[in-house]
Amino acid sequence: MDHLFSPYSYKSLELKNRVVMPPMCQYSVTNKDGIATDWHYVHYVSRAIGGASLIIIEMTDVEPDGRITDYDLGLWSDEQIAPLARIIDACHQHGAKVGIQIAHAGRKAEDAELPVAPSAIPFDENSKTPRELSTEEVKGMVEKFRAAVERAVKAGVDTIELHGAHGYLIHQFQSKLTNKREDEYGQERTKFGVEVIQAAKSAMPEDMPLILRISAKEYVEGGYDVDESIEFSKAYVEAGVDIFHISAGGEGPIAAAGKPGTHVAYQVPLARAFKQAFNIPVIAVGRLDEASLANSVIGNEDADLVAVGRAMLRNPYWTLEAAAQLRKETTIPQQYVAGFPR
Numbered sequence: 001m002d003h004l005f006s007p008y009s010y011k012s013l014e015l016k017n018r019v020v021m022p023p024m025c026q027y028s029v030t031n032k033d034g035i036a037t038d039w040h041y042v043h044y045v046s047r048a049i050g051g052a053s054l055i056i057i058e059m060t061d062v063e064p065d066g067r068i069t070d071y072d073l074g075l076w077s078d079e080q081i082a083p084l085a086r087i088i089d090a091c092h093q094h095g096a097k098v099g100i101q102i103a104h105a106g107r108k109a110e111d112a113e114l115p116v117a118p119s120a121i122p123f124d125e126n127s128k129t130p131r132e133l134s135t136e137e138v139k140g141m142v143e144k145f146r147a148a149v150e151r152a153v154k155a156g157v158d159t160i161e162l163h164g165a166h167g168y169l170i171h172q173f174q175s176k177l178t179n180k181r182e183d184e185y186g187q188e189r190t191k192f193g194v195e196v197i198q199a200a201k202s203a204m205p206e207d208m209p210l211i212l213r214i215s216a217k218e219y220v221e222g223g224y225d226v227d228e229s230i231e232f233s234k235a236y237v238e239a240g241v242d243i244f245h246i247s248a249g250g251e252g253p254i255a256a257a258g259k260p261g262t263h264v265a266y267q268v269p270l271a272r273a274f275k276q277a278f279n280i281p282v283i284a285v286g287r288l289d290e291a292s293l294a295n296s297v298i299g300n301e302d303a304d305l306v307a308v309g310r311a312m313l314r315n316p317y318w319t320l321e322a323a324a325q326l327r328k329e330t331t332i333p334q335q336y337v338a339g340f341p342r
Contacts, residue, residue, distance in 0.1 A: 004295040005328035008053075008304060010281050011242065012207040013159050015053040015305075016095060017330060018298050019319045022245070022285050022307035023058045023101040023161065023213075027071040034064070034074025036083040044087050047312060048096035051319030051330055054305070055091055056161055056211075057084070057100040059168075060152075062144040065112035066104035066169070075102065075148040084155040092156075095331060099211065100152045102145060102200070103163035106130065106172045118173045118192075119180040135183045138192060141169070146199035153204055159243075160200055161211035164193055164236075167250030171215055174232065177222060177251055190235040197239040209242035211283070216270040217248045226270050230277045237278055245283040245307065246271040265293060272302040283307050291322035 008015045021044075028039045044055055060073040067074065074080055088098045107117035107130040116137070117130035133141065149160055164170035172178040173185060173192035185191050193212075200210055214236075216229045224232075233244070248267050267286035275282040284303035288294045289311035297306050312318045323330040324340050332340055 002298050002301075003328065004291070004298050004306065004326065005323055005330055006298070010304075011209045012205070013054075013097060013209050015097060017051070017053045017319065018305050019052050019054075019294070019322070020283055020285075020305050020307040021047045021052045021055045021312050022283075022309045023056045023163075024309055024313065025058045025068065025072060027069055029071045029073060032070040033079075034061070034067070034072065034076065035080050036073060036087060040073070040083075041087050041090065044098075045090045045094065046316040047319075048091035048094040049333055050312075050315075050317035051323065051332075052096055052308075052312070053319075054097050054099060054159070056307075057087070057098065057157075059101050059103045059105075059163055060148070062102065062104050062141070062148040065109055065115065066106075066144075067112075068105045068108060068110055070111045075100075075151045076144065078151065081151050081155045084152070088156045094333075097158040098156075099159040099161050100155075100157050101161040101163050101213065102148050102152065104141065104145070104169035106167075106169035107178070108167055117169070118178060118185065121178055121180070123167065132181070135185065138185050139195075142192070142195045142199050145196045146203050149200045150203040153208075159209050159211055160204060161213055161245060162193075162196060162200060163213050165213045165215040165245075165247045165250060167215075170196060171250055175218065175224065175251060177218070177220065190232050194235055194239040197236055197241060201240040210240055211243040211245050212236055212241045213245040213247060215248050215250050216246050216267075216274060218251050219249050220251045223251055226273050230273060233274070233278070237280065241280070243281045243283065243304075244271075244274050244278070245285065246274050246303075247285055264288070264290070265297070268297055268302050271297075275301070275303060281305065285309065291325045294322065295326055
């Protein structure tokens with residue numbers, strides 16, 4: 001039976017175990033230039049040393065006004081490639097594979113003077129009212145995603161993740177709550193996501209898998225549920241998505257910061273539903289901090305990979321600790337062997 005420390009491979013992505021470090025914003029760019037710093041280097045490389053098999057670098061944006069804050073990473077400039085490549089190369093030296101989450105915050109770009117979005121609907125009463133993108137601007141946005149993916153590939157990533165969750169731009173186009181357009185991108189709400197997926201695939205090696213992080217459920221009145229998200233995700237699979245990273249929420253004060261979403265493994269049923277609906281790999285995430293719980297997600301075939309977020313912020317060596325608790329074999333750095341039971 002498969003378990004958390006079984007190897008896993010899909011297309012060109014070969015992983016030594018099933019533990020994923022999900023993208024978590026660090027808000028640590030120092031000069032507002034989107035360039036990775038020494039903080040990012042230590043942050044990601046320590047998790048590679050700590051045993052995670054796949055590290056997905058945090059939300060990295062396709063233009064300056066696409067960031068949540070001015071302190072987020074970007075890939076709109078060639079100057080941003082080399083600092084990321086330095087991180088990726090070091091993670092590879094410690095046996096981890098690396099992905100990066102390419103994104104645009106849309107109406108949730110807090111520091112943008114005037115955020116852009118599918119429709120001029122603010123996130124809440126404390127947020128700026130965004131400007132609705134023109135049809136031509138939407139097409140131009142697709143190209144910005146493609147260019148960012150191309151730069152990520154040049155930096156040496158092993159996989160690309162597109163951020164289609166948590167109320168950011170791809171999600172905003174998908175949701176009937178935030179997309180009130182009358183053009184082609186409103187008549188077919190999957191169109192923007194489909195075009196971004198196709199553009200990303202055009203800039204990636206043929207055997208490199210593309211991950212789409214998706215909110216499988218919106219926890220707000222009038223929002224979509226998992227049955228609807230499975231239905232519209234068929235278009236994304238047809239466009240080229242290889243792996244789904246299943247999260248939820250983003251259109252209101254929900255998920256890990258509110259209710260529902262306060263109990264462990266609350267998103268695992270969503271991952272299971274996607275795994276059963278599509279014959280492609282699925283990453284589960286959401287309060288899977290305990291090693292035995294994360295292991296059960298794999299053993300029960302609820303998902304193929306498990307993303308451990310906040311627990312890995314607390315402990316870079318969560319994966320090594322999990323192996324010790326589960327009595328599974330894993331590669332421990334020689335310098336740390338004395339600290340672990342034989």
